[in-house]
Amino acid sequence: MKFTDELRAVTKESWEQSLNHPFVQGIVKGDLPLETFKNYILQDIYYLKHYGKVHAIAASQADDFKLTALLADKARLTAEAELTVHKQHAEILNITQKDLDNFKPAPTAYAYTSHLYRATMSGNLAHSVAAMLPCYWLYADIGKVNEHATPYPEIYRNWIKMYASDWFQDSTNEMIHLLNTLVEDMNDKEKEKVKEQFIIAKEYELHFWEMSYTFENWLSESKKVSTR
Numbered sequence: 235m236k237f238t239d240e241l242r243a244v245t246k247e248s249w250e251q252s253l254n255h256p257f258v259q260g261i262v263k264g265d266l267p268l269e270t271f272k273n274y275i276l277q278d279i280y281y282l283k284h285y286g287k288v289h290a291i292a293a294s295q296a297d298d299f300k301l302t303a304l305l306a307d308k309a310r311l312t313a314e315a316e317l318t319v320h321k322q323h324a325e326i327l328n329i330t331q332k333d334l335d336n337f338k339p340a341p342t343a344y345a346y347t348s349h350l351y352r353a354t355m356s357g358n359l360a361h362s363v364a365a366m367l368p369c370y371w372l373y374a375d376i377g378k379v380n381e382h383a384t385p386y387p388e389i390y391r392n393w394i395k396m397y398a399s400d401w402f403q404d405s406t407n408e409m410i411h412l413l414n415t416l417v418e419d420m421n422d423k424e425k426e427k428v429k430e431q432f433i434i435a436k437e438y439e440l441h442f443w444e445m446s447y448t449f450e451n452w453l454s455e456s457k458k459v460s461t462r
Contacts, residue, residue, distance in 0.1 A: 237417045238367075238410050241429060245368075245436045252372055252440045253379060257447040261393060264385030271389070272327040274446035276334075277343045279320055281442075284347040285369065286313040291354045292362040301412075308405060326389050341452060342445035346438035353431045360416040364431040367409050368439050373397045374406035 242249065252258070257274070260266025289309030296302040323329075339347075353365035377397025385391055396402060417425055444450070 236414050237425065237428075238414055241364075241367075241432050244429065245433060248436050248440050249372070249375075252436075252443060253376060255440070255443040255447070257443040258376060260447075261390045262380045262383045262385060264387065264390055266390070268327060268387070268389075270447060270449075271323075272329060273449055275320055275323050275327060276329065276337055277340055277442070277446060279317070279324075279334075280337065280339045281343055281347060282313060282317060282320070284350065285366070288347075288350045288354060288362065288366060291351075292359060292366065295354070295357060295359040295362060304408070308408070311401075312405065322392070323389060326387075338452075338455075340445050340450040342438065342441045342450055346435070346442060349434055349438060353435075356427075358428075360413065360420070360428045361431045363409060363413045363416060364428045365435045367413055367432060368436040370406040370409050372436070372439050374403055377402065 257266065257270070261271070286309045289305055289312070293302045293305035293309065296305060350365050354362045374397060377394055377399070380394050381398035383391070383394055385394075413428075417428055420428070
């Protein structure tokens with residue numbers, strides 16, 4: 235059994251919950267309110283900015299310059315593709331500059347990106363890749379599982395198509411292969427530390443759906459709203 239097979243096995247329940255979360259199923263069926271999707275896009279734009287930086291940190295941790303170039307290029311391609319789609323989403327969803335200027339990340343978005351940075355602090359490339367991998371892998375699964383879905387509005391079809399695309403599937407498989415290669419010579423204790431980075435990130439992926447679906451906010455901000 236490959237190391238990444240072990241990771242999937244240990245996160246099986248969380249994985250199923252992610253694939254079947256009302257937010258994801260709302261996109262697949264086309265009945266997710268656009269305002270909810272807009273909330274997700276705003277949070278995801280924030281996430282992607284930090285996700286790209288984490289790729290850059292990971293690139294600097296690689297001993298092999300070819301791997302450094304691969305990770306740096308992957309950061310560029312992923313950011314360009316996703317942010318381009320998000321820009322299109324922003325136009326359709328009427329996300330204004332004011333929305334972006336006044337944006338504040340929800341607790342889960344803030345905590346998830348903080349976890350990614352913490353994973354890089356060890357200086358161990360395997361830790362960094364393990365923390366980044368659930369984002370690739372889960373979205374690739376959602377795209378593949380739902381590639382024949384034709385929800386309305388078109389914005390939801392395009393979202394699914396992006397993650398079902400060959401380039402995203404190939405990019406995900408590269409990251410899976412990379413992590414398996416990085417842990418080949420590790421002992422069980424070292425592998426457990428890598429596994430922990432993956433498990434925590436996977437849990438945050440599930441919470442990211444819930445955060446978007448419920449319009450999660452900081453408790454102090456929620457109280458302000460309730461008292462108005």
